[in-house]
Amino acid sequence: MKRVALPLLLLLAAMTAHAQISLSTVVGTTETPVTTVYGFGQIALGDTKDVVFRAKNAGTSTVTVSKLAMSGSGFTFAGNPPIPYILAPGGHLDFTIHFAGGTATNYSASLQINTQIVTLLASVVSAPTLSVASPCTGPDSQNAISFGRVQQASSLICTITVTNAQTQQVTLSPITVTGSAFSTSQAAATVIPPGQSISFPVKFNAASAATFTGTLTAGIRTYTLTGTGFSAPLASPQFTFDSSTMSSGEQHTLSVKLSSASPVAASGNITLGFKPASAPIADDSAVQFVASSKRVVSFTVAQGSTSVLLNGQNNATFSTGTTAGVITFTMDAGAFGISGDATASITIAPAPALLTAAGASRVATGLKITLSGFDNTYSVGTFSFSFYDRNGAAMGSPIAANLSTNFQTFYQGQTAGSSFLLLANFPVNGDATQVGGVEVTVTNSAGSTRTQRMSFP
Amino acid sequence: MRRLFRIFTVLSPLPFVVLPVTALAQIHQPVLGMMRDGNSALRPVYGVAASATLGDPVTENVDTFACSNARCFLQSAGTVLTLDADGLRSIADAANGPLALTNEGALLYSSQTGELLRWAPATGWTASAFAIDGLVLSLRSAGGGIGDGIDVALRRDGGLWLEHYSADGSASVFAAVAEDSEQPIHAVHLMESGYLIATEHTVTLVRTDGSTQEFPAEGVRAFFAMADSSIEAVSSQGNWILHLGDSPSWNLLPGVEPLATTAVAVVAQ
Numbered sequence: 001m002k003r004v005a006l007p008l009l010l011l012l013a014a015m016t017a018h019a020q021i022s023l024s025t026v027v028g029t030t031e032t033p034v035t036t037v038y039g040f041g042q043i044a045l046g047d048t049k050d051v052v053f054r055a056k057n058a059g060t061s062t063v064t065v066s067k068l069a070m071s072g073s074g075f076t077f078a079g080n081p082p083i084p085y086i087l088a089p090g091g092h093l094d095f096t097i098h099f100a101g102g103t104a105t106n107y108s109a110s111l112q113i114n115t116q117i118v119t120l121l122a123s124v125v126s127a128p129t130l131s132v133a134s135p136c137t138g139p140d141s142q143n144a145i146s147f148g149r150v151q152q153a154s155s156l157i158c159t160i161t162v163t164n165a166q167t168q169q170v171t172l173s174p175i176t177v178t179g180s181a182f183s184t185s186q187a188a189a190t191v192i193p194p195g196q197s198i199s200f201p202v203k204f205n206a207a208s209a210a211t212f213t214g215t216l217t218a219g220i221r222t223y224t225l226t227g228t229g230f231s232a233p234l235a236s237p238q239f240t241f242d243s244s245t246m247s248s249g250e251q252h253t254l255s256v257k258l259s260s261a262s263p264v265a266a267s268g269n270i271t272l273g274f275k276p277a278s279a280p281i282a283d284d285s286a287v288q289f290v291a292s293s294k295r296v297v298s299f300t301v302a303q304g305s306t307s308v309l310l311n312g313q314n315n316a317t318f319s320t321g322t323t324a325g326v327i328t329f330t331m332d333a334g335a336f337g338i339s340g341d342a343t344a345s346i347t348i349a350p351a352p353a354l355l356t357a358a359g360a361s362r363v364a365t366g367l368k369i370t371l372s373g374f375d376n377t378y379s380v381g382t383f384s385f386s387f388y389d390r391n392g393a394a395m396g397s398p399i400a401a402n403l404s405t406n407f408q409t410f411y412q413g414q415t416a417g418s419s420f421l422l423l424a425n426f427p428v429n430g431d432a433t434q435v436g437g438v439e440v441t442v443t444n445s446a447g448s449t450r451t452q453r454m455s456f457p
Numbered sequence: 458m459r460r461l462f463r464i465f466t467v468l469s470p471l472p473f474v475v476l477p478v479t480a481l482a483q484i485h486q487p488v489l490g491m492m493r494d495g496n497s498a499l500r501p502v503y504g505v506a507a508s509a510t511l512g513d514p515v516t517e518n519v520d521t522f523a524c525s526n527a528r529c530f531l532q533s534a535g536t537v538l539t540l541d542a543d544g545l546r547s548i549a550d551a552a553n554g555p556l557a558l559t560n561e562g563a564l565l566y567s568s569q570t571g572e573l574l575r576w577a578p579a580t581g582w583t584a585s586a587f588a589i590d591g592l593v594l595s596l597r598s599a600g601g602g603i604g605d606g607i608d609v610a611l612r613r614d615g616g617l618w619l620e621h622y623s624a625d626g627s628a629s630v631f632a633a634v635a636e637d638s639e640q641p642i643h644a645v646h647l648m649e650s651g652y653l654i655a656t657e658h659t660v661t662l663v664r665t666d667g668s669t670q671e672f673p674a675e676g677v678r679a680f681f682a683m684a685d686s687s688i689e690a691v692s693s694q695g696n697w698i699l700h701l702g703d704s705p706s707w708n709l710l711p712g713v714e715p716l717a718t719t720a721v722a723v724v725a726q
Contacts, residue, residue, distance in 0.1 A: 248508070249505050249507050249508050250507050250508070251507045251508075251708050251709060284508075285510055286504055286508040286509065286510050287508075288711070290695075290708075290709040290710070290711055290712065291694075291695050291709065291712045292712050292714070293511065293711040293712050293713060293714075317709050319507060319508040319509075319711075320507075320508060321508045322504065322505060322508050356487075356505050356506075357686075357702070372487045372505075373505070374504075374505055374508075401482065403482050403484070406482055406484055407484060410484040410485075416486070416503060416504065416510045417504055417505075417508055417510070419486065419487050419503070419504040419505050419508070420484050420485070420486070420487065421484070421485045421486065421487035421488075422482060422483070422484050423482065423483045423484075423485070424481060424482045425481040425482075426481070427481075
């Protein structure tokens with residue numbers, strides 16, 4: 001009883017497994033059921049073809065794939081399927097079958113998975129050979145044809161040549177191109193006489209800076225088409241300022257145009273740099289783009305435009321600070337690149353001290369003079385105070401004061417510019433009300449500045 | 458705060474000391490005044506008008522403010538605060554309305570109560586009924602004190618009027634501001650030397666002698682007194698400084714990085 005029962009149980013188990021396993025082919029995420037026959041189709045002589053199969057447990061209990069075998073010529077397993085393989089309910093085993101036919105004829109084989117048998121068919125046929133002309137390359141071993149790199153918004157046409165080396169004419173059909181970036185004017189089918197060739201163009205249009213793919217099907221062969229669009233560097237920028245001459249203590253606007261239309265919609269930054277002319281000063285933080293208090297402003301330029309927007313505006317306002325030196329603007333377009341000089345410089349020349357406010361007042365026992373301004377040379381020190389009586393006559397000689405040490409101390413480590421507020425008190429012996437006015441001369445390394453006459457109230 | 462204290466120390470009268478001339482010279486960084494930055498923080502502005510730098514915020518959430526060289530008044534969430542050499546302190550808990558400076562302190566007109574509030578360090582607040590017909594946009598003390606009454610800029614009957622109110626409450630119109638329907642006036646600011654009006658593209662300085670000067674600025678919606686001689690014009694595209702003097706200067710004030718908004722998660726208990 002046992003000798004009979006065991007094979008019966010195995011048979012029942014195999015039948016159950018057969019019923020539970022469903023076979024399909026897989027392309028990407030698409031599964032196509034396979035029943036008893038599966039055709040690899042026509043395959044050009046010399047070509048190979050791989051097909052992925054999926055054995056899936058469609059039942060509700062575990063099943064073991066204990067046999068996965070192939071008999072026949074031309075078909076082989078790619079790799080070694082891990083047999084035995086236990087499939088949980090819903091689980092699957094993927095395996096690849098590789099076809100490589102040696103001669104132009106029909107091929108068949110039997111694929112067995114457990115007790116299920118599928119007949120595999122393939123037909124190897126002589127096919128015309130395809131070649132591409134420079135600058136395209138290929139087809140390679142993966143039947144890939146490359147159009148290389150093409151500047152964005154331009155196109156490249158490659159000539160495809162198909163040669164019939166056979167002794168009888170060949171109808172090349174279909175001839176199709178897919179992919180939005182690729183096109184051909186070639187008819188969908190054509191006859192190639194024996195020993196002859198035909199050529200047709202395939203156009204690659206690089207609409208943007210990206211990699212594009214498509215396919216070319218010529219008869220039974222399908223080729224992958226690839227091409228990459230790239231953006232040309234931006235043309236050199238033209239920096240324009242609202243004034244041809246600039247001095248310290250001013251605000252000016254910067255606007256930028258490209259010398260020719262931008263090939264792409266691009267963006268980047270314009271950086272402001274400052275190098276003080278006088279060594280003791282490391283920097284002047286007031287030299288900046290004012291709206292953001294920063295030394296960088298972002299820019300954008302539209303495709304086909306020469307106008308560069310700075311932080312979304314037509315121009316950007318910057319301060320010249322209160323330090324002599326060189327202000328530099330540098331445009332950086334990052335990966336877009338810039339051809340030519342992307343830098344502009346402005347020299348802020350050393351100048352006599354500029355006084356923005358001056359005042360004279362009386363205090364309890366003397367006079368107080370207030371001066372506000374800046375010295376972009378950081379060398380101010382010599383002051384001369386000329387006092388006048390109420391009738392406008394000079395009162396003695398001007399009083400000189402050397403405040404160099406005071407200013408050097410004040411400017412030490414200063415990075416916010418050279419602006420200063422000087423408060424000078426003058427004790428007066430006698431009747432201070434006789435003093436009617438004062439003029440102050442301020443001298444630095446670039447020259448002297450004299451105030452208007454200030455009246456003491 | 459320490460920098461701020463120095464500002465007011467510098468701008469306040471110096472004690473008299475008998476010393477050689479050079480020793481009597483003091484050098485400081487000039488302060489243009491205070492500004493309300495794009496994040497509504499009050500900051501000192503240093504340097505010269507066209508090349509200014511900003512100090513650290515003194516306080517935040519400022520709605521309006523007015524500063525002289527010696528003192529600031531500001532409104533924040535309905536509270537009036539004063540800022541001087543002694544620091545920042547609240548002087549009123551619930552007072553809303555246009556602020557103006559006086560020689561000694563500040564004026565505030567409350568449209569809600571119809572009261573004119575006067576503040577001075579010695580007396581604190583004193584309130585008096587002061588009926589003003591219209592929406593008060595700006596006010597100033599006439600003559601610097603309060604004895605000469607106040608001037609107000611107000612909207613009434615669809616028009617913009619500048620009126621003088623004497624101390625006894627009697628009113629007289631001293632100017633009607635012509636307003637183009639296509640270029641409405643968005644802000645007005647009374648000051649000692651005249652007044653400012655802002656339309657969509659222009660700020661106009663009208664001096665007491667009637668002369669005018671225009672400055673280009675987009676979308677100015679408010680004016681604040683930064684100091685005795687400086688006015689801040691606030692717009693969504695940047696803040697400007699009008700530095701008054703013989704030749705008024707008009708420059709962009711440094712901007713600040715917008716504050717990052719923080720998402721607040723509310724968890725039900």
